[in-house]
Every structure is written in C-alpha cells, then in structure tokens.
Amino acid sequence: MLKLYAGERAKGIEAVIKASKLCQAVFNKLVKSQTLVKEDASPVTVADFGAQAVVNHIIHQAFPNDPIVGEEDSKDLRENQSLCDKVVELTNSVVETPLSTKQILDAIDLGNYKGGPQGRFWTLDPIDGTKGFLRGEQFAVCLSLIVNGEVKVAIQGCPNLPRNINDPNSQRGSLMVAVKHQGVFERSFEDSKETRVKVADAESPSDTSFCESVEAAHSNQSDTFKIAELLNIKNKPIRMDSQCKYAVIARGDAGIYLRIPTRADYQEKIWDHAGGSLMVSEAGGKVTDIDGKELDFSQGRTLKSNRGIIATNGKIHDQVLNAVKQVLHK
Numbered sequence: 001m002l003k004l005y006a007g008e009r010a011k012g013i014e015a016v017i018k019a020s021k022l023c024q025a026v027f028n029k030l031v032k033s034q035t036l037v038k039e040d041a042s043p044v045t046v047a048d049f050g051a052q053a054v055v056n057h058i059i060h061q062a063f064p065n066d067p068i069v070g071e072e073d074s075k076d077l078r079e080n081q082s083l084c085d086k087v088v089e090l091t092n093s094v095v096e097t098p099l100s101t102k103q104i105l106d107a108i109d110l111g112n113y114k115g116g117p118q119g120r121f122w123t124l125d126p127i128d129g130t131k132g133f134l135r136g137e138q139f140a141v142c143l144s145l146i147v148n149g150e151v152k153v154a155i156q157g158c159p160n161l162p163r164n165i166n167d168p169n170s171q172r173g174s175l176m177v178a179v180k181h182q183g184v185f186e187r188s189f190e191d192s193k194e195t196r197v198k199v200a201d202a203e204s205p206s207d208t209s210f211c212e213s214v215e216a217a218h219s220n221q222s223d224t225f226k227i228a229e230l231l232n233i234k235n236k237p238i239r240m241d242s243q244c245k246y247a248v249i250a251r252g253d254a255g256i257y258l259r260i261p262t263r264a265d266y267q268e269k270i271w272d273h274a275g276g277s278l279m280v281s282e283a284g285g286k287v288t289d290i291d292g293k294e295l296d297f298s299q300g301r302t303l304k305s306n307r308g309i310i311a312t313n314g315k316i317h318d319q320v321l322n323a324v325k326q327v328l329h330k
C-alpha cells in the first residue's frame with residue numbers, strides 16, 4: 001500500500017534537488033551586483049528568486065490546487081531587467097520545458113498565500129540562510145506541506161552540510177526528508193538511498209553541544225552564553241546559518257538549538273521553522289518556543305503566537321527550557 005503523502009514526498013524531493021542545483025550553480029558565478037537588499041534590509045540573490053520559481057513551478061504543476069506560502073515575491077525583479085533576465089536564464093537551466101519571463105515571475109508570486117488554520121498549503125524558503133549562502137557557508141532549500149495547521153511533510157536540501165559534522169572533509173550535501181509518523185531520513189543529492197536518523201542520546205545538557213545562528217541579530221548570543229553556562233555546557237557553540245541547525249539536531253550531531261529573540265517585535269516566519277520542527281520531532285526530539293509552547297503554524301505567514309525557538313533531543317528539553325526561563329526572566 002502506498003504510504004500517506006508518498007506523492008508529495010517524491011515531488012518535493014525532485015523540486016528541492018533542482019532548486020539546490022540552481023543555488024550551487026549561482027554560487028560559483030555569483031557577483032555582488034546580483035544581490036538586492038530587501039525592505040527589511042536583508043539580502044536576496046538571483047538564486048533565492050530562481051529557486052522559488054523552480055520549486056513553485058514544479059509543485060504547482062503537480063498539485064494545482066495547493067496554495068504556497070513562499071518567502072520571496074517578484075516585485076523587485078519586475079523593476080530590475082538585468083536581474084530578471086538572469087533569473088529567467090537560471091530557472092530555465094533546470095526546468096524541463098523553458099518558461100517565459102511572465103511564467104517565471106508568476107511562478108514566484110504563487111508564493112503569496114497568507115496561510116492560516118484551514119486546509120493544505122506548502123511553505124517554501126528558497127534559500128534559508130541567504131547570508132550563509134553569500135559567505136559560502138551553510139544554507140538550505142526548505143519546503144514543507146502543512147495541513148490544517150500541522151506540518152506533514154518536510155524536504156530540506158543542505159548542499160554544503162558535511163555528512164559528518166566533526167569531519168569538515170567528509171562528503172558534503174545532505175537531503176533531509178521527513179513525513180509525519182514516518183520518521184526522518186537523510187540521503188545525498190546523487191544517490192536516492194535513504195538512511196533513517198535520530199537525535200542524540202544525551203541524558204544531560206552538559207553531555208552535548210548547542211547550536212545557534214551565526215548572526216547575532218537573529219538570536220541573542222550573550223543570553224545563549226549564559227544559558228550554556230547555567231547548563232554546564234563546556235563545548236563551544238556550533239554557529240551555523242539556516243535550518244541546517246535542525247538537521248544537525250535531528251542527526252544527533254548536537255543536542256540543543258537555541259534561538260533567543262533579540263527584539264520584542266520580531267515574528268519568526270513559518271518557512272524558517274516548519275520543516276525543521278518536523279525533522280526534529282520525527283527524529284525523536286522536541287521543539288517549542290522559549291515559553292515551552294508548541295510552534296503554531298496556523299497563524300498565517302508568521303509564528304505570531306510564539307517567541308524564539310528551543311529544539312532539543314527531547315530528553316533534556318525541560319532542563320534547557322528551565323535554564324532559558326531563568327536567564328530571560330530574572
């Protein structure tokens with residue numbers, strides 16, 4: 001019997017592999033003039049637009065009734081002809097039948113769905129960790145399916161992630177695939193053989209390491225320093241961009257991922273956490289916000305009823321949560 005969401009899983013893998021290839025091709029040729037600064041001052045590259053066009057196009061062809069919550073939109077591209085031409089060329093280098101400029105811009109804008117509690121929709125971060133991508137470090141192509149507010153399928157392409165975090169010379173490129181109640185698997189981009197992964201066994205926070213964003217503006221690193229001290233964690237933090245951090249927790253390379261808000265008014269985006277949270281929970285771990293609340297993906301494009309993120313191997317979650325509360329509420 002075909003497993004639940006088998007079709008979505010397979011199509012998602014195809015889309016994420018193609019988009020990841022596009023990103024890698026761009027990186028090898030990327031010049032600063034192919035980067036824009038968005039209204040919120042964050043960078044976006046031709047690869048973010050191209051990857052969103054590719055994934056949205058493939059998903060829309062396979063599931064025409066499914067709306068998509070995607071990070072990017074085509075507004076800035078429509079005002080910049082040379083950037084737009086580049087995105088068209090890139091997109092057409094990976095899709096099967098060449099698309100017109102209009103089709104590509106429209107595909108990007110399929111990502112404008114508002115999300116919410118009812119029905120099914122996809123959420124896409126075409127490049128999570130754009131800053132890491134620009135530095136040649138970690139980034140991820142993150143696609144998930146949400147049904148009635150619950151994440152059911154997650155596919156995450158991490159082209160630069162070493163298969164063994166302790167050995168930077170190990171093979172790079174990890175594709176993580178999770179379906180609710182079916183576990184989480186890792187494979188390479190080339191070989192479809194999948195290996196089931198699970199979280200670390202650590203019984204105590206001091207037996208493990210924690211990971212956090214490279215960007216001090218995305219997570220308060222002086223708070224995480226205090227939290228680690230309180231938990232007697234001696235290992236240095238693993239600083240890494242993107243949802244690769246969730247992959248690292250799901251694979252058991254580290255036991256804790258902390259994301260402590262730096263501003264009271266920031267709302268985390270659903271595409272930054274949907275896939276990651278399913279991967280960690282399917283690997284046996286736990287994900288909540290800093291108040292211990294489950295992440296609520298039914299609130300629209302953002303996690304407006306949550307603050308920050310704590311992901312752990314599960315066993316040590318309460319200890320970590322208590323330390324976070326002590327540091328933040330004293």
Ligand SMILES: Nc1ncnc2c1ncn2[C@@H]1O[C@H](COP(=O)(O)O)[C@@H](OP(=O)(O)O)[C@H]1O
Nearest residue numbers: 127128129130131213215217218241242266272
């Ligand atoms: N002030 C802030 N606090 C938390 N996250 C933020 C933030 N400003 C931007 N981000 C998000 O942080 C993401 C990157 O996460 P990380 O820091 O873990 O690599 C960005 O995704 P994009 O790179 O897709 O824009 C962006 O959505």
Ligand SMILES: [Mg+2]
Nearest residue numbers: 042043071130
């Ligand atoms: Mg962005």
Ligand SMILES: [Mg+2]
Nearest residue numbers: 125128129272
């Ligand atoms: Mg992101």
Ligand SMILES: [Mg+2]
Nearest residue numbers: 071125127128
């Ligand atoms: Mg992004």
